[in-house]
Amino acid sequence: MIVSYQGRQMEAVDIDFLTRKEDFNEYQLTDGGVIKLKTVVTRIVRIEGEITPDGQPVYQIQSTNVVRLM
Secondary structure, three states: OEEEEOOEEEEEEEOOOOOOOOOOEEEEOOOOOEEEEEEEEEEEEEEEEEEOOOOOEEEEEEEEEEEEEO
């Protein structure tokens, strides 16, 4: 697959993953409300031929936010 990375079109490979933990962050609002928010990863790809300065592979992550009002 081709993805956009740092202004270039790069080859990328889908990486399978298992969700180990997904917690909500909670925010107390000054009006008394509470908002709970979590990020849910929907796709992970590894950019082929790219590494970080310390030699690690480069990944792109697609995600969505889940919001609960309390």
